[in-house]
Amino acid sequence: MTQEEGSHGEWCNGVAKQRVAVIGSGNWGSVAAKLIASNTLRLKDFHDEVRMWVFEETLQSGEKLSHVINGNNENVKYLPGVKLGKNVVADPDLEHTVNDATMLVFVIPHQFVEGVCKQLVGKVGPHVEAISLIKGMEIRKEGCLMMSSLITRILRINCCVLMGANLASEIAEEKLSEATIGYREDNKAVADKWVRLFRTPYFLVASVQDVEGIELCGTLKNIVAVAAGFVDGLDMGTNTKAAIMRIGLREMRVFSKLMFPSVQDTTFFESCGVADLIVTCWGGRNRKIAEAFARAGGKRSFDELEAELLQGQKLQGVSTAYEVYQVLKHRGWQELFPLFSTVHEICAGLLPPTAIVEQCERTPNFSLVEGSAEYY
Ligand SMILES: NC(=O)c1ccc[n+]([C@@H]2O[C@H](COP(=O)([O-])OP(=O)(O)OC[C@H]3O[C@@H](n4cnc5c(N)ncnc54)[C@H](O)[C@@H]3O)[C@@H](O)[C@H]2O)c1
Numbered sequence: 001m002t003q004e005e006g007s008h009g010e011w012c013n014g015v016a017k018q019r020v021a022v023i024g025s026g027n028w029g030s031v032a033a034k035l036i037a038s039n040t041l042r043l044k045d046f047h048d049e050v051r052m053w054v055f056e057e058t059l060q061s062g063e064k065l066s067h068v069i070n071g072n073n074e075n076v077k078y079l080p081g082v083k084l085g086k087n088v089v090a091d092p093d094l095e096h097t098v099n100d101a102t103m104l105v106f107v108i109p110h111q112f113v114e115g116v117c118k119q120l121v122g123k124v125g126p127h128v129e130a131i132s133l134i135k136g137m138e139i140r141k142e143g144c145l146m147m148s149s150l151i152t153r154i155l156r157i158n159c160c161v162l163m164g165a166n167l168a169s170e171i172a173e174e175k176l177s178e179a180t181i182g183y184r185e186d187n188k189a190v191a192d193k194w195v196r197l198f199r200t201p202y203f204l205v206a207s208v209q210d211v212e213g214i215e216l217c218g219t220l221k222n223i224v225a226v227a228a229g230f231v232d233g234l235d236m237g238t239n240t241k242a243a244i245m246r247i248g249l250r251e252m253r254v255f256s257k258l259m260f261p262s263v264q265d266t267t268f269f270e271s272c273g274v275a276d277l278i279v280t281c282w283g284g285r286n287r288k289i290a291e292a293f294a295r296a297g298g299k300r301s302f303d304e305l306e307a308e309l310l311q312g313q314k315l316q317g318v319s320t321a322y323e324v325y326q327v328l329k330h331r332g333w334q335e336l337f338p339l340f341s342t343v344h345e346i347c348a349g350l351l352p353p354t355a356i357v358e359q360c361e362r363t364p365n366f367s368l369v370e371g372s373a374e375y376y
Contacts, residue, residue, distance in 0.1 A: 012045040020197065021101035022052040023116060024108035025069070025090065027313055028168040030079040032107050032133060032198075035171070037085035039197055046197070048087045051101070055108070056092040066090040077312065082172045095123050103129050103197070106151060106159075109314040110136025113147055117154040130159040131181070131194050135218045136316050139323045144259055146215045148182075158187065160194055161211055163218035164271035165279040174202045178271035181207040182214035206270065212260040213267035220255060220340075221277045222317035223324060224248030227343050228281035229290025230356040243360055245281050247339050249274065254375040255324070255337060285310055286317035294353040302347060318347045335365040336372055 010017045020040060022033045033052045040046040054066040059077065061068075069075050069090035073083050091097040098104060098120060108116060113134060134147040148159040164179030171177050179198065183191035191207040199205045208214060227248060231241045249268065256263040267273055281287055289305045296305075306315045325344035328334045334341045342359040345351040366373035 010047065015045065016102070017045055017047050018102045018193075019047045019100050020050050020103045020105065021097050022050060022105045022107060023094070023097065024106065025052050025054045025065075025075060026078045026108070028133060028166070029107040030075040030082070030084060031168040031172045032105055033088045034082065034084045035200060035203055036105065036197055037088045038200060041085070041087060043196060050085075050088050051091050051097045052084075052088055053094050053097040054090045054092050055112075064092070066092045079168070079172060094119055098123055101128065103131075103193075104157075105131055105133065106147070107133040110134050110138075110147055110316065111314075111319070113150055114138070114154070117151055120155060124155050124157060126156060128155075128157050129190055129193070130155070130157050132159055132161050132215070133163070135163070135222060136320055137215075137219050137323060139326045143327060144216075144323075146212060146219070148211055148215060158184070158190065160184075160187065160191055161215045161218070162194065162198065162205070163214050163276060165275035166271075167279055167283050171203060174200075176202050176204070178204045178206070178275065180214055180267075180270040180272035181205055182211040182272075183207060183209055184211055185209060208264075208267060208270055210262070210264045210267045213256055213263035214270070214272045216256040216259070216263065217252060217267065217270075217272045217276060219316075219320055220252040220324070221248075221280050222284075222286045223321045223340055223343050224252065224277060225280040225284050225286040226290040226317035226321060226347065227339055227356050229287040229292075230294045230343075230346065230353045232287065233291040233294025234353060234357070236357060240357060241281065244339070244356065245277060247360060248281075249277055250376060251337050251339050252277075254372060255340070257375055258333075258369065258372065259327075285313060286315060289315055290317065293347075298346065298349065298353050317343075321347055331369075333369060335362075336368050338362040338364060 033050055037050045040048050057065050130151055132148045138145040148161050151159045161182040162179055181191050181194050195205045195207055227244045228241055231244050292305050302318045321344040324340050328337055338359040342355050346353055
């Protein structure tokens with residue numbers, strides 16, 4: 001926006017300064033706010049303040065989470081021990097958080113995206129830019145609806161994505177990490193703005209024109225991580241885990257390309273692809289809960305294990321496996337994706353955890369989907 005067009009913000013070289021709001025304050029949401037806040041202090045074309053929407057909750061102490069974050073400059077529940085930066089302001093009022101913001105960072109568990117976006121209808125102008133850091137998707141009759149498309153559909157704003165090998169706790173400690181930003185055709189300039197906002201000496205960000213490929217990598221790898229957790233829980237060893245990861249990566253690529261023919265093979269070699277898969281199958285929460293599930297012989301529910309072991313953090317892999325299974329069933333593709341299908345059937349209690357290694361012996365039935373063999 002130019003000065004002539006009028007705005008009530010501050011200006012930098014005749015252009016209105018960007019104002020960033022982060023929608024979400026979980027583990028990754030808090031780290032994203034910290035990263036961004038370190039850059040808005042430095043970049044002259046951004047307002048210093050970064051508002052962060054908090055889904056308000058009352059802590060065991062009786063205090064409100066947003067008050068404690070603002071008092072201590074620390075998210076004591078989702079990112080204890082890390083200072084966020086004095087220019088991060090926690091705000092429990094969603095509408096107030098986005099007021100005047102020109103760049104919105106969506107980072108909430110995917111099951112809450114639709115509800116949150118619906119509350120924002122009419123509160124966000126058409127020129128606002130969004131980015132989604134959210135892993136997961138929704139299933140509609142027509143196929144997969146990725147979170148960036150859901151945000152665009154409800155709010156009628158452009159939405160990029162950021163995914164990568166990003167365990168939030170390690171980025172919070174400023175350990176070197178990489179990420180991939182996805183943008184659509186003609187949006188390179190917007191992607192560059194997001195790169196400037198996120199990049200730090202310890203957080204290296206590249207941009208790629210493949211929104212769906214990047215988002216599907218970030219989403220589908222959680223199913224593979226559940227499979228890897230089963231292998232760990234069964235003490236099957238490293239070779240088996242590597243085999244499961246390879247088969248999983250192959251299914252990620254075939255599924256992505258069948259759903260969105262525009263998906264690029266090279267995307268799987270970016271941080272959002274193979275690097276995120278490795279991280280999630282070794283260190284993530286989906287792997288951890290699936291391991292506990294297998295060690296309990298499938299007798300304890302995922303909901304129970306999530307509540308016990310994740311302290312408010314949310315699992316994605318089990319619901320994503322369910323959602324992908326609905327697509328596979330609807331299209332008659334189960335036999336083409338033995339790993340994805342088996343993960344869901346184990347999670348649903350239809351098969352024992354040991355079935356995860358038996359599926360390795362199954363050869364996908366290519367005759368089911370014309371052209372699929374060339375992707376394998
Ligand atoms: N944590 C990581 O290392 C990491 C890394 C990369 C991507 N992600 C992705 O980022 C997204 C957000 O994850 P996170 O780690 O920031 O969150 P989290 O799982 O740590 O925390 C859950 C969040 O959901 C909020 N919440 C609970 N009920 C809600 C409701 N009804 N409406 C809205 N919000 C509600 C909680 O307040 C909390 O902020 C997920 O898609 C996740 O896959 C996480």
